[in-house]
Amino acid sequence: MAAARARVSLPIFRAKNPSPITESCLRFARLLIIEKHFSSSASTDIPLLQKLLKAPVSRIKATLDSEFSSESTEFPWADLLTSLNSSAPRKANLVIEWKLEKLGRENERSHDSYAQLISLCESIKNLPTAMLVFSSMEAQGVKPTSSVFNALILTSLSSGNMLTALSLFEIMERSEGYRPDSDTYNAFILAYAKSGNQSATEAWLTAKVASGFSADAQTYAFLILSCVKSKNFEDAQRYYEEMMSSGLIPNESVFQNMLLMYCKQRNLSRIKEILKFILKGEYRIDRNMAKKVVDLYLELGLVEELEELLVNLTESDQSSAVLSLFHCSIIRMYADTDRLDDVEYSVGRMLKHGIAFSCSEDVEKVICSYFRREAYDMLELFLERIKDSHKLTRSIYDLLGAGYRRAGLMEKLNMLVNEMKVAGFV
Template identity: 45%
Template sequence: MATLARVLSEATRGLRRRIHTHPPPPPHAAAATPLLERLMRETDSGVKIALEEEEERERESSMATCQASFWEPLAVALRSSAPKKAELVLEWKLEKLLKERVLEREPYLKLISLCELSSNVQFALRVFTSMEAQGIQPNTSIFNALLTLYLSTGDIVTALSLFEIMDGKDESKPDFSTYSAFISAFSRLGDAHSMVSWYFATKKAGFSPTTRTYEYLITGLTKLGKFEDADRFFNEMLSVEILPNLSILEAKIEGLCKRKDVGGVREFLKFVINRGWELNEAMAEKLSRLYMDLGLVEEMEQLLGLIRKGTCFDVSMRLHCGVARLYANSDQLDQMEFAVMRMLEGGMIFGCPEDIEAVICSYFRRKAFNRLDLFLDRIRNSYELTRSTYDLLVAGYRKFELYERLDLIIKDMKIAGFA
């Protein structure tokens, strides 16, 4: 069995030779505070002095208890703009823990976890070894934090060695989070075989998969184009009465759209809507693109019928624009105008110039100039024409020698600042 000292020593020696894959940024960062602004101005040598003064100020104002973690958001906020200062904040906290001989694991766990934000393996190892030097035995949570850090940097070998060490210790046995970290990492790395293998290892260890487990599997397999495998796990998830989250629904639609499985899309949409779920803008975009590519205006209309009630405004607008554009592409003016009026009466507007230009081109192809005038009047108060749209109108009026309309549109261009 690998020993912890050897694993960490080898990991440290190999650190400078590896190219790290940085983890995604955290969902939020600390807002600017006077202390943060001061740290940004300070030299590196003044960072710890500023932190000491802040801690003393809080202690004097009896705020030490409620603001005990004031340093955490600072470390997060500084990680990208001033990584050296972010490490100094962590270093200051570690020195405080060692000086005060803090023996609880939680503060050390926080430090190691924060190291993942900047892939700072070296400092995480320093925290780990300092903790052990204090006589604190690492538990499962500590090992998980370190293991997750190595996975986030792409160092699978060291992560596997840590797992082996955990498996050999009663006080730090791998738990569900340990297995989940491996599934997530291999999903992110695009390693389908390892991802699925760790899924089965999770079940063999006695842990039940969760929604997040299936998210890693289904999204990872979908990105790799392994749609049948993704479908298999989706059906398995439903069979054990686990409901999909938004990421899983998006991946499912993405897989169906990439296969251009129109029948599968239709059935899946019924499944989604019947359970009271809604399509978000990303899903509507994928479906619109599929139907646009295939020219399936009837399917787009059916989609509108499925989602009309309770659907968010942005999704409805995107689909209405898609329907109008499909009719425009096939020069079905009556249906196109009905789709436009339905959209406008519903309080929606065109979302992009390409949709408006498709309608204009249809009018020009059919030489329906009076109907084009009416269309432009309808949208005048709700949509500002872009330069490309004005250019299209100018070119069309010139082509068909409609000089009176040409003069008016050029005048409008000047007023709009496109002279």
């Protein structure tokens, strides 16, 4: 590690008089106990979530006792805690305390159990509780492992406490039984990559390789992420090509970040190339990334190219949200240029695939196009086609009313007013 230390310029904290492991971790816990806790939200349909939200704080542990007579390894604890923490962080912490007390009563000796519990602290970004779990583990006579320290480091990083994470890394370096492993280095590489600090990301990779660990596909994904975040697109392209030439298979993160970069560069040929890789590899496209592509094509007015992409996406296993985005964008482009035949065809194609309009704005654009072309009968047919899949909003009713009034279609206007009354808008 000495060679790596020479090449890695990182702000590693070094204590003058290193104290035992337990004392170090407890010191960190005391320093962090006053830190602001961050909350994160996640959607879940876990029935227990609603029970815990409704239960008073004093009944949280009793509620858990009634639900679990024995430990359930398959229960989605991370999802539960993330959702619970978003509105009731104290209750989320009590869930972890309950699980820790169970480990103590059962005299649990498996370090994996404690590592998993610390990882749950990461999901709610609660480092003080993670330190408490670590201390309880040592009190049970369970010796720490690299996986336990890695969980502590990840919790520190998720809490935004780099100093503690680096201090824990130093403890691992000085140890004999829980030296830093590949996952330890990856934790820091990812943390710096997310912040867009390319130099630190590369420095930690240098240290990882110098310690005998190879650069794998995940490492390249982190490097590319750091380059895209720091807008160093030339290096991102270099790492991507290096990765491909070495025979490593890119993951979804790599494709997503490269796609984002090509959209920023407005590089249509590269966008097609990366989408081809994604579809051939049966990867799924994130909706946010899909929107970047769609927005660029909309800006450039490339509806035919969007049509081609939609065909390819439909033949692959993409989410309905992504497909809806492409369908609606194509319809919007046709509506903006009053290509009503293409609008009609595109709407029919979308509905045939079981996809509805995702926003009222797209419906309004189609309606405006019909009004501009004075195609009132076609408008009626369009409204009839979408009535079962898209509920008309007040703004749509107002748009229709204004259009009928300008066209002098009083009979249609009167019918619309009656319909609005039934819908509760009048």
